[in-house]
Amino acid sequence: MSWVSQLITAVGRTPLYLDVDWSIIESRIGITLPSDYKEFCESFGAGEFSEFLVVHSSSGGSDSSLVASLDSDRRNIQQYPIVLDLYQPYGLYLPGMEGGVMEWGTSSQGDVFAWLVDRSESAELWPVLIREEVGDWVRYDMPMTEFVYRLLDDQSFDCVGGFGATESGPSFTSFS
Numbered sequence: 001m002s003w004v005s006q007l008i009t010a011v012g013r014t015p016l017y018l019d020v021d022w023s024i025i026e027s028r029i030g031i032t033l034p035s036d037y038k039e040f041c042e043s044f045g046a047g048e049f050s051e052f053l054v055v056h057s058s059s060g061g062s063d064s065s066l067v068a069s070l071d072s073d074r075r076n077i078q079q080y081p082i083v084l085d086l087y088q089p090y091g092l093y094l095p096g097m098e099g100g101v102m103e104w105g106t107s108s109q110g111d112v113f114a115w116l117v118d119r120s121e122s123a124e125l126w127p128v129l130i131r132e133e134v135g136d137w138v139r140y141d142m143p144m145t146e147f148v149y150r151l152l153d154d155q156s157f158d159c160v161g162g163f164g165a166t167e168s169g170p171s172f173t174s175f176s
Contacts, residue, residue, distance in 0.1 A: 025067060114128070
């Protein structure tokens with residue numbers, strides 16, 4: 001059973017089977033995205049887990065809040081170059097770069113969830129990074145969907161950020 005399937009079961013939903021135009025989205029960000037992230041977007045669409053975690057997703061077609069987040073990061077560093085310090089020691093991934101931090105989610109507490117992109121590796125191997133509102137990046141060597149599942153539904157998972165699985169289980173609220 002995939003991590004996306006486990007997330008679907010944990011929140012008591014059925015997959016949406018959205019038609020997402022990955023060729024357009026990936027051309028806009030300049031890199032192929034992990035397959036579990038694509039499955040996640042097609043299954044969940046845009047929404048929020050447990051009033052805590054928003055994954056930059058897609059509502060179908062060429063819509064992508066991941067692209068919007070990357071565009072926002074790019075504008076921020078152009079206007080305020082000091083913002084680049086937030087991405088150290090890895091740097092911020094921008095299209096055409098070999099690697100760096102690419103944000104895929106945020107929390108209601110200001111935590112940032114990201115991949116450590118490395119063009120020399122398969123996207124399936126990109127580790128997850130998390131940074132609390134202030135602080136250093138913490139690395140988790142697992143796919144994004146495994147991380148989200150463990151964060152929300154695995155009470156034994158030790159994660160920074162002050163949030164974790166609860167006895168009541170996770171929920172998902174769609175934005176559409």
